[in-house]
């Protein structure tokens with residue numbers, strides 16, 4: 376079925392000038408952009424967004440990194456969006472990401488890994504609503 380996923384182009388990707396190239400690969404892969412903005416997470420935003428990782432050793436580093444500069448937040452629509460987007464971006468660690476995936480091409484490291492993709496339909500809805508009102512989704 377057609378459904379939606381949520382993505383962020385993370386601060387490292389924005390800093391390096393990869394917004395255009397990454398969006399080109401996303402839309403060329405059949406995803407329709409239904410919401411999008413350039414924004415910056417506050418510390419409270421990042422802590423809340425990544426609350427599931429609160430007990431992980433990298434949580435502090437993750438929050439600091441994700442608030443370090445602007446990000447592009449977007450909602451994407453496609454048949455099987457959540458799973459297909461995770462295939463398109465590749466493994467969390469770019470060293471393990473498949474050839475041609477967005478993380479393989481644009482990520483710096485496991486923490487500065489260029490893009491986020493929701494891991495379930497339920498989280499896609501929660502994460503999308505975190506950034507966009509109903510009126511901002513098309």
Ligand code: CMP
Nearest residue numbers: 428433437467485486487488490491492
């Ligand atoms: P993402 O899957 O988008 O959301 C959780 C993030 O935590 C992940 O991307 C990485 O940026 C980060 N992360 C996951 N594992 C590690 C790790 N071992 N060390 C540092 N950061 C990590």
